[in-house]
Amino acid sequence: MLVRSHPFANFFTLERDFDRIVERTFGFNRAVPASAVAPVAVTPDADGVTVRAELPGVDPASITLAVENQVLTISAERCAEKRENGLPQLQERRYGTFTQALRLADDLDAAAITAKAEHGVLTVRIPKRAEAKPRQIEVKVS
Amino acid sequence: MTNEATTPSTPTPTATQVPAERVFRRTPEIEIFEDEQALWVSADVPGVAGGDAEVSIDDGVLTLRGRARRGSNGNTIVTEFVRQLTLREPGRYNAEQVNAVLRNGVLELRIPKAERAKRRHIPVTVN
Numbered sequence: 001m002l003v004r005s006h007p008f009a010n011f012f013t014l015e016r017d018f019d020r021i022v023e024r025t026f027g028f029n030r031a032v033p034a035s036a037v038a039p040v041a042v043t044p045d046a047d048g049v050t051v052r053a054e055l056p057g058v059d060p061a062s063i064t065l066a067v068e069n070q071v072l073t074i075s076a077e078r079c080a081e082k083r084e085n086g087l088p089q090l091q092e093r094r095y096g097t098f099t100q101a102l103r104l105a106d107d108l109d110a111a112a113i114t115a116k117a118e119h120g121v122l123t124v125r126i127p128k129r130a131e132a133k134p135r136q137i138e139v140k141v142s
Numbered sequence: 143m144t145n146e147a148t149t150p151s152t153p154t155p156t157a158t159q160v161p162a163e164r165v166f167r168r169t170p171e172i173e174i175f176e177d178e179q180a181l182w183v184s185a186d187v188p189g190v191a192g193g194d195a196e197v198s199i200d201d202g203v204l205t206l207r208g209r210a211r212r213g214s215n216g217n218t219i220v221t222e223f224v225r226q227l228t229l230r231e232p233g234r235y236n237a238e239q240v241n242a243v244l245r246n247g248v249l250e251l252r253i254p255k256a257e258r259a260k261r262r263h264i265p266v267t268v269n
Contacts, residue, residue, distance in 0.1 A: 054188040054189070054247070055188065055246075055247070056186040056187065056188040056246060056247035056248050057184075057186065057246055057247065057248045058246060059246065060246070081184075083175050083177065083182065084177070085177050085178060086175055086176050086177030086178070086182075087175070087176055087177075088173070088174070088175050089174040089175065089176055090172065090173060090174040091173050091174075092171035092172055092173060093171045093172070093173050093184070093186055118191075119188065119189055119190060119191050119210070119246065119247045120186070120187070120188035120189065120190075120246045120247015120248060121188045121189045121210075121247060
């Protein structure tokens with residue numbers, strides 16, 4: 001049986017708030033490296049899917065997006081600021097590379113992906129293929 | 143006997159879509175670094191644009207605030223980042239000369255130390 005939705009669709013629903021997921025994610029297990037825990041929210045709607053990743057401190061130039069065989073791979077790197085002659089007093093943030101791979105359902109048009117990086121947030125939009133969108137069918141009355 | 147199937151003379155009003163705004167509070171993750179000249183404080187506030195970030199110092203308490211808005215179809219989600227830090231010795235720092243920069247969703251502060259708090263190197267003369 002074909003699974004239409006990708007593996008992450010069950011974790012992020014329209015009702016569940018993205019921010020609460022972040023709180024839960026960062027509340028536990030701070031020892032986990034950045035690549036495993038970067039918050040990515042996937043929100044499907046009638047016309048496609050929106051993927052949102054929080055990447056504060058990431059230079060947009062270091063973000064790469066690749067699609068192959070309906071798998072979207074997002075990579076980014078957060079570099080630590082070079083600070084010398086001092087002592088860190090408190091360190092809650094994580095640095096390093098972040099990678100997330102998402103399997104796109106077959107009704108999504110991988111060739112029409114658009115992405116925007118702004119204020120430390122990456123927003124990726126994947127529309128549905130034209131023929132997969134809900135269509136109104138005109139009823140002709142004779 | 144009335145005919146229940148007739149349409150009412152005035153149509154019943156349909157519910158109008160009221161734009162909804164939900165506000166969620168989050169505590170941003172921070173990093174504090176101290177060197178000889180200043181205290182550096184950075185906070186992760188993804189989604190916060192220039193103009194929506196606020197920094198204030200009041201009696202040794204540093205308050206960082208940022209608002210990030212996103213939404214579609216009239217529904218807005220607002221994330222309010224708030225973090226407060228107490229400066230152990232407020233006299234060590236020059237509160238008036240705090241420099242705050244917002245870049246790529248990170249709010250970075252530089253709080254310079256007061257002259258008297260900086261480490262002074264005393265030259266050693268050899269006799």
